[in-house]
Amino acid sequence: MGTLPTNSRRLDKWVEGGMVWVLRFSGWASVLVTFGIVVTLVTESAPFFGHVPFRRLFTDTMWTPLFAEPQYGIGALLAGTLVTTGVALCVAIPLGTLLAIYLSEFAEPRFREVVKPMLELLSAVPTVVYGYFALLTLTPLLQEIYPDLPQFSMLSAGLIMGIMIIPYVTSLGEDSMRSVPMLLREGAFALGDGKLGVALRVVFPGAFSGLASAYVLAISRAVGETMIVAIAAGLQPRFTLNPLESAATVTAFIVQVSLGDLPHGSIGYQSIFAAGAVLFLMTLGFNLAGHALRRRFHRAC
Amino acid sequence: MNPIPAVQVSSEKDITGVEVKPEVKVEIQNLSFFYGKNQVLRNVSLDVPAYQVTAMIGPSGCGKTTLLRCLNRMHDLYPGNRYEGSVRLYPGGTDILGPGMDPIRVRMRFGMVFQKPNPFPKSIYENVAYGLRLQGMNKRRDLDERVEKALRESALWDEVKSRLHQLAHNLSGGQQQRLCIARAIATDPDVVLFDEPTSALDPIATSKIEELIVEMKKRVTVIIVTHNLQQAGRISDRTAFMYLGELIEFGETNRMFTNPAKPQTEDYISGRFG
Amino acid sequence: MLSVGDFIVLASQNLRKQEARASRRRSIDRWFGRIGLLFTIGTLGVLAILLLNLAASGLTRIDWQFLLSFPSRRAAEAGILSAWVGTILLMIVTASVAVPLGVAAGIYLEEYAAKNKWTDFIEINIANLAGVPSILYGLMALGLFVYQFRFGQSVLAGGLALACLVLPIVIVATREALRTIPAAIREAAFALGATRWQAVWHHLLPYSTGGIATGVILAMSRAIGESAPLITIGALTFIAFLPPAPILSHAPFLSFDWLFSPFTALPIQMFNWVSRPGEEFQSNAAAAGLFLMLITLGMNGVAILLRRHAQRNIKW
Numbered sequence: 058m059g060t061l062p063t064n065s066r067r068l069d070k071w072v073e074g075g076m077v078w079v080l081r082f083s084g085w086a087s088v089l090v091t092f093g094i095v096v097t098l099v100t101e102s103a104p105f106f107g108h109v110p111f112r113r114l115f116t117d118t119m120w121t122p123l124f125a126e127p128q129y130g131i132g133a134l135l136a137g138t139l140v141t142t143g144v145a146l147c148v149a150i151p152l153g154t155l156l157a158i159y160l161s162e163f164a165e166p167r168f169r170e171v172v173k174p175m176l177e178l179l180s181a182v183p184t185v186v187y188g189y190f191a192l193l194t195l196t197p198l199l200q201e202i203y204p205d206l207p208q209f210s211m212l213s214a215g216l217i218m219g220i221m222i223i224p225y226v227t228s229l230g231e232d233s234m235r236s237v238p239m240l241l242r243e244g245a246f247a248l249g250d251g252k253l254g255v256a257l258r259v260v261f262p263g264a265f266s267g268l269a270s271a272y273v274l275a276i277s278r279a280v281g282e283t284m285i286v287a288i289a290a291g292l293q294p295r296f297t298l299n300p301l302e303s304a305a306t307v308t309a310f311i312v313q314v315s316l317g318d319l320p321h322g323s324i325g326y327q328s329i330f331a332a333g334a335v336l337f338l339m340t341l342g343f344n345l346a347g348h349a350l351r352r353r354f355h356r357a358c
Numbered sequence: 359m360n361p362i363p364a365v366q367v368s369s370e371k372d373i374t375g376v377e378v379k380p381e382v383k384v385e386i387q388n389l390s391f392f393y394g395k396n397q398v399l400r401n402v403s404l405d406v407p408a409y410q411v412t413a414m415i416g417p418s419g420c421g422k423t424t425l426l427r428c429l430n431r432m433h434d435l436y437p438g439n440r441y442e443g444s445v446r447l448y449p450g451g452t453d454i455l456g457p458g459m460d461p462i463r464v465r466m467r468f469g470m471v472f473q474k475p476n477p478f479p480k481s482i483y484e485n486v487a488y489g490l491r492l493q494g495m496n497k498r499r500d501l502d503e504r505v506e507k508a509l510r511e512s513a514l515w516d517e518v519k520s521r522l523h524q525l526a527h528n529l530s531g532g533q534q535q536r537l538c539i540a541r542a543i544a545t546d547p548d549v550v551l552f553d554e555p556t557s558a559l560d561p562i563a564t565s566k567i568e569e570l571i572v573e574m575k576k577r578v579t580v581i582i583v584t585h586n587l588q589q590a591g592r593i594s595d596r597t598a599f600m601y602l603g604e605l606i607e608f609g610e611t612n613r614m615f616t617n618p619a620k621p622q623t624e625d626y627i628s629g630r631f632g
Numbered sequence: 633m634l635s636v637g638d639f640i641v642l643a644s645q646n647l648r649k650q651e652a653r654a655s656r657r658r659s660i661d662r663w664f665g666r667i668g669l670l671f672t673i674g675t676l677g678v679l680a681i682l683l684l685n686l687a688a689s690g691l692t693r694i695d696w697q698f699l700l701s702f703p704s705r706r707a708a709e710a711g712i713l714s715a716w717v718g719t720i721l722l723m724i725v726t727a728s729v730a731v732p733l734g735v736a737a738g739i740y741l742e743e744y745a746a747k748n749k750w751t752d753f754i755e756i757n758i759a760n761l762a763g764v765p766s767i768l769y770g771l772m773a774l775g776l777f778v779y780q781f782r783f784g785q786s787v788l789a790g791g792l793a794l795a796c797l798v799l800p801i802v803i804v805a806t807r808e809a810l811r812t813i814p815a816a817i818r819e820a821a822f823a824l825g826a827t828r829w830q831a832v833w834h835h836l837l838p839y840s841t842g843g844i845a846t847g848v849i850l851a852m853s854r855a856i857g858e859s860a861p862l863i864t865i866g867a868l869t870f871i872a873f874l875p876p877a878p879i880l881s882h883a884p885f886l887s888f889d890w891l892f893s894p895f896t897a898l899p900i901q902m903f904n905w906v907s908r909p910g911e912e913f914q915s916n917a918a919a920a921g922l923f924l925m926l927i928t929l930g931m932n933g934v935a936i937l938l939r940r941h942a943q944r945n946i947k948w
Contacts, residue, residue: 069462069827070827072827072829073827073828073830076829077744077828077829079736080736080740080744081740081745083733083736083739083740084736084737084740084741084744084745084754085754086733086737086799087737087754087758087799087800087803088753088754088757090761090772090796091757091760091761091764093796094769094771094772097771097772097774097775098768098771098772098775100775101771101775152675155668155671156671156672156675159664159665159668159669159671159672160668163661163664164668172672174932174936176675178679178929178932179675179678179679181850181853181854181857181928182679182682182857182925182929183856183857183858183859183899183924183928184857184859185899185902185903185906185921185924186682186686186857186902186921186924186925188906189686189902189906189917189918189921190682190685192906193689193906193914194685223675249650249654250657251654251660251661252661252664252665253660253661253664254657274763277763278763280765281765281766281767281768282765283765283766283767283860284860284903287860288906288907308765311771311864312860312863312864315863315864315866319866321779329771329864330771330775333767336765336767336768340763340764340768341760341764344759344760344762344763344764345756345760347763348759348760430823432822435819435822437746437747462827463825465822465823465824465825466825469823469824470819470823472819472820472823476814476816476817476820477820478817478820478821478835479817479839488821488824489824492824492825492826493825538820541820541824545824
């Protein structure tokens with residue numbers, strides 16, 4: 058062996074070899090979780106999709122799988138999700154983008170350093186607290202303006218959900234706007250443009266795929282949000298696109314059924330997995346799109 | 359661990375002007391290196407003499423740092439790298455690129471000092487002791503002794519002996535680099551590899567490091583990559599000039615600088631490219 | 633043909649126009665700055681209103697009796713004892729699964745895994761997992777942990793569901809913390825003969841504890857506030873008892889029976905009270921909400937400070 062040391066490296070090698078396997082397993086554990094979710098959703102909802110005629114999912118107008126004469130119009134749940142998400146986005150996208158532009162282009166760096174983490178607290182508030190706020194504070198307030206508003210309404214839940222997802226838009230949006238190279242801004246400033254002009258004509262387009270990924274992730278959040286809608290938007294499925302009414306979302310339906318007695322293998326049990334499978338597919342689409350957009354943005358920079 | 363060198367006297371004879379062929383420490387034969395499909399080193403053969411300072415010079419991208427990092431198998435840390443040829447370490451003549459050779463054992467015999475000082479964010483003491491601990495030394499008294507020795511040899515002891523347990527990051531850049539040298543020599547390696555060690559330092563710190571390297575060759579073989587020709591001239595006994603992944607010329611530093619054999623070497627040394 | 637005088641007049645008119653345009657831009661910018669500031673403060677104001685609102689309705693309910701009583705049919709006698717004990721037990725399970733697994737996965741992806749399609753796959757998977765709605769973790773736990781593994785509607789099933797939910801947060805935080813350590817530090821360790829694991833254990837982990845701790849606190853604060861996955865596994869029941877104690881007065885002194893005990897948790901208890909009619913229960917809900925807010929906002933605050941501290945302390 059020449060002058061190479063011969064001290065015991067055997068133990069180190071054992072530890073090294075063992076740890077590689079432990080770490081590799083941990084790395085794959087996240088895949089195992091996804092696998093667990095997918096397999097559970099598929100196997101537990103398979104009987105449901107097995108005995109429900111596929112056509113009726115789209116032709117029925119009501120979602121009452123637990124009734125004696127069941128209806129399977131999943132559209133009723135999707136409408137609830139669509140409306141609450143829509144209301145939330147009407148709040149979060151304009152407001153979130155405005156804050157992103159302001160923080161990235163106008164605010165003092167020190168102000169931004171303080172405000173950004175505080176804004177992020179908005180998405181750290183437990184959703185059940187938001188639900189409480191929507192039901193017991195915002196709804197009565199809205200009823201002052203519009204007395205016919207029912208106790209449960211998609212409007213109220215959607216508005217609060219919008220507040221909750223503002224940080225997703227602002228934080229990601231601001232990051233991507235700030236990573237637009239200074240050189241581009243200086244080019245426009247040199248031509249005599251103002252700050253807002255530069256922000257809208259140079260920074261906004263430059264950061265667009267980053268912003269788009271922020272929007273898409275915000276949509277995914279809103280679609281999957283559960284407690285706010287379950288508390289404040291109502292638990293009864295209803296095929297309506299009017300935000301002033303109450304209606305259950307896909308997630309609220311799962312909560313509503315879970316609140317009751319839920320024997321393994323009952324139709325109620327199967328139906329929530331069916332709703333879960335639909336929810337998973339929707340959010341998967343948004344998440345993958347958001348991920349792809351963000352990657353594209355990072356590569357462009 | 360480190361055998362007493364057989365021909366320690368050779369350097370004295372050098373002073374008397376008698377030409378002796380020095381003992382070979384590292385024998386590089388037909389070394390080629392590939393990064394993926396790119397061949398970065400082409401058939402490099404070079405005998406690094408023991409207890410001397412060998413400098414590697416050449417324009418950036420010529421492969422000098424790549425060659426240096428072949429010697430302690432640093433390339434093994436990244437995927438897609440491949441060596442061809444052999445690098446033998448004497449005495450013994452083990453091929454450190456050979457099959458079954460553990461790169462970690464190789465690294466324990468080759469100390470390395472990097473471009474920028476990179477002490478661990480630990481205490482001065484722990485920085486120097488780390489290599490010893492890796493080699494299984496645990497007794498406090500042994501460690502104390504070796505840490506002090508290494509710090510003395512890197513001319514840092516007097517500056518830090520009162521604050522051995524303070525964070526290494528509180529030292530100045532030059533001191534940090536000397537600490538990195540102490541860390542590299544604490545384990546009594548056969549060879550110390552320097553990768554442009556003064557490129558991030560001011561002239562005063564640089565001259566201290568240079569003095570240290572010249573002093574060090576009494577105890578250890580030194581290979582230094584430098585982009586600074588004057589530095590190569592000041593401190594090295596032998597110089598290797600590399601260009602586009604090939605070894606163009608290798609010889610005694612004085613001779614290379616005054617009377618280069620190859621036109622490319624002459625162009626580079628006279629500043630015509632680089 | 634224009635005369636020289638005409639040119640001068642035209643040029644000065646142009647100049648005046650430009651000056652007018654520039655001053656209009658300046659005033660637009662000024663106005664936008666004001667609007668932005670107003671909306672920023674307004675948005676943050678929601679947070680303040682939320683807290684004040686909870687405090688106004690719930691503060692009077694908070695006393696020792698509230699903390700140390702079980703839920704009850706009479707609002708004035710009800711308390712959150714079983715809820716906060718349940719939350720603590722859940723967090724023990726969640727943390728002891730999610731932290732080691734998440735940190736190890738982060739180390740694997742950042743320090744070990746080769747850049748190939750498998751690693752890409754894991755990364756896309758984690759990005760998706762971070763966006764999976766929390767209620768789906770509840771459905772998985774219901775099908776897998778409650779029925780398949782027969783853990784029942786227990787602390788163990790709930791804690792595992794939350795652990796899966798926050799796993800991506802811990803992984804991402806670990807990776808980000810490791811990424812801030814320069815490659816030169818790794819090379820220094822390797823050059824001295826450290827194995828990859830020794831480099832991780834002696835250097836990379838100790839130098840990234842600040843970042844990892846920040847991520848772990850954020851993950852736990854997320855888990856504490858979650859109710860949807862717990863509701864789906866059927867945790868919304870009347871729990872007027874505590875799970876068996878983990879520490880016994882006789883050998884073997886440790887008991888894990890609590891893992892299989894039914895439970896309730898703070899957000900669940902709050903949801904229960906929110907959905908009941910009557911102002912008295914609503915003020916109970918507000919009091920529980922106030923606790924939840926203080927815990928989660930407090931944890932987030934600590935995380936922010938810790939991140940600042942970690943950034944300031946080590947300059948590479």
